[in-house]
Ligand SMILES: Nc1ncnc2c1ncn2[C@@H]1O[C@H](COP(=O)(O)OP(=O)(O)OP(=O)(O)O)[C@@H](O)[C@H]1O
């Protein structure tokens with residue numbers, strides 16, 4: 001995130017203040033404005049340092065800490081207060097919230113939870129003009145998009161890479177692409193990046209994973225897109241478990257405004273974990289029988305799991321590539337869902353960009369295929385046309 005949240009903390013106990021401080025210092029979007037070891041001095045510290053958020057650790061003296069929270073609420077209305085305590089029982093949480101805290105975290109604080117709480121405070125903090133913003137810049141929610149194909153070579157990597165680069169063009173976006181086609185992924189080749197670290201390094205260091213380490217593991221492309229590539233050695237794929245991926249996605253989600261996953265075509269447990277953690281699943285198809293039949297099967301499988309089917313948006317790639325291709329109308333009837341986006345066939349621009357290892361916005365910025373993918377990026381950010389209404393299929397399994 002480009003916005004920095006300036007934080008002041010108060011905790012009289014060195015043994016809990018130190019780890020909290022180190023956690024905060026590891027987050028790029030946080031500036032530790034002030035640290036205080038006495039509850040009675042903290043109001044003055046807050047007045048002088050005027051932080052965006054204050055963190056009050058309760059455990060040294062609950063009564064004094066709650067009194068301080070009440071005082072801060074009166075002195076600085078609107079200043080978000082995050083309370084931290086090892087006593088995570090309902091009573092303690094209620095007391096802190098009643099005193100005026102906006103968020104409560106159980107100590108020892110877990111990085112993902114801290115980041116998510118800070119994100120909620122950032123989003124909920126009213127701007128002076130009443131709109132939801134932070135430090136004068138527009139609010140940025142995170143958006144997680146999984147790109148999955150209905151058969152090999154359907155265009156997932158091309159779409160994921162170019163979507164990522166287009167999204168990264170917006171100044172306030174911070175975009176990461178995770179290559180989850182763990183065996184044969186080629187997002188690094190498409191972007192001509194030679195990464196120092198891969199998802200395997202992150203998985204091997206999962207126990208000491210913090211934001212600094214994770215950020216350093218991502219490789220930055222000149223468009224601004226960050227890439228976390230698949231493992232180089234195939235045998236390292238076994239190192240990556242679903243719970244690792246869950247943790248990595250949780251951390252990245254709290255730190256990047258947009259995450260894109262380039263998934264494999266094998267419906268592996270890691271693919272499913274990524275889809276569960278996504279806001280949108282772009283299911284890429286082409287206007288031919290095998291692909292459309294697989295779309296119906298995949299929609300059926302995903303529809304069996306609560307909440308997954310509703311996230312799917314069907315994107316048809318390479319429209320206009322063959323004379324005898326199935327019509328869009330027939331395709332929609334077959335899959336029982338409107339086609340969310342159509343990407344035109346443009347062999348020259350796509351292949352040229354892939355062979356040069358550059359995104360379309362560099363290689364063929366005016367091409368129809370680039371314009372279409374830019375439109376898709378905008379639409380996913382809520383800047384495009386409304387998707388069509390759902391329609392029932394006479395071929396669907398439902
Ligand atoms: N809209 C398009 N127009 C023309 N060619 C395209 C288009 N989209 C993708 N291609 C071409 O199709 C081929 C396969 O694309 P891509 O590698 O993106 O597919 P994939 O689904 O990721 O494949 P894999 O199953 O190997 O992961 C590439 O040569 C790419 O240039």
Ligand SMILES: [Mg+2]
Nearest residue numbers: 156157181186
């Ligand atoms: Mg691919």
